[in-house]
Amino acid sequence: MQKRKLGTSNLEVSALGLGCMGMSIAYGPPADRKDMIALIRQAVEWGVTFFDTAEIYGPYVNEELVGEALAPFKGQVVIATKFGIHMENGQQVQSSRPELIRASVEGSLKRLGVEAIDLYYQHRVDPLVPIEDVAGTVKELILAGKVKHFGMSEAGVQTIRRAHAVQPLTAVQSEYSLWWRRPEEELLPTLEELGIGFVPFSPLGKGFLTGKIDENTKFDGSDFRNIVPRFSEDARRANRSLVDLLTGIAVAKDVSPAQIALAWLLAKKPWIVPIPGTTKTDRLEENLGATWVELSQAELQKIEATAGQIQIIGERYPEALEKRTGL
Secondary structure (H helix, E strand, C coil): CCEEECCCCCCEEECCCEECHHHCCCECCCCCHHHHHHHHHHHHHCCCCEEECCCCCCCCHHHHHHHHHHHHHCCCCEEEEEECEEEECCEEEECCCHHHHHHHHHHHHHHHCCCCEEEEEECCCCCCCCHHHHHHHHHHHHHCCCEEEEEEECCCHHHHHHHHHHCCEEEEEEECECCECHHHCCHHHHHHHHCCEEEEECCCHHHHHHCCCCCCCCCCCCEHHHHCHHHCHHHHHHCHHHHHHHHHHHHHHCCCHHHHHHHHHHHHCCCECCCCECCCHHHHHHHHHHHHCCCCHHHHHHHHHHHCCCCCCCCCCCHHHHCCCCC
16 A cells, blocks of 8 residues: 655555544444444555544444554554534534543543544634634643644635644645535645645545446435435436546546546645545455556546536535535
8 A cells, every 4th residue: 555644744644544434424324333343454454544533423433433443553553533523412513612622532532542643633613712722722632642643624724824823734634526626726725835734535425426326326314415415316417427537537447437536636646645435345445446546647637627617516515514614
């Protein structure tokens, strides 16, 4: 497995990480715990060293799963988790008050079974707490040896600059793929300027770019894609042209559309580390195979030219969820 450094930091990880959220929530019923432990450990055997979880995934059970799965590999892997969204009275609450961050880190350390969190993201920007206070709290945790690196998720560029001035950011995580390219406008240039790594989540468009989903696909009743405008039946039908583009290139190279989508991301910048998620071993193997797919300049130009002419139909989130982002 190839390695990459996140920005100008000394944090080196596998070129592809593994997003673990879907093992516990969001894409239908939780997967079998023993199977997911085996999958995570298989990922390590295949060279993955970067694993992504969060306090709110489950809630809490995803951190416990990741911690148990990676217990035999302490010191060999990098675990990223997140604070800033927690449960109160059965409801998700977004808050990054310093006292809550300090409580969250203790819970995450216990559930993950580690002495320090490798990469600690603010899950979503809290408009009620100055980002300087958040960054300052994480700085204290770094000095205390409980956190090694600071990150942010779905933050706007001005907020990133303010946080970075207090405690340098190692990575920013946001959605990025061929069907969600807004980070190219301001975020990527800002991260390159500041020397911050970029970790795209949903690099396969929540599964759509794999080519395995079309307008006839039926999702489990608990799958959150049922409420995503971009996954309406009409939107899926209209957006097939993007999958057709990937499929055409994939067939010519004897690879899969998912591998082309991931290879495109990897070709963007050497400090980009996508974290596709999966609950299936064959999909894990397929995704990791993308690190060996080389796209020529002609192929990259074709993707850019053709994708640039495709209008993607549907918003990426319902309005209430989109409001939680800092973009």
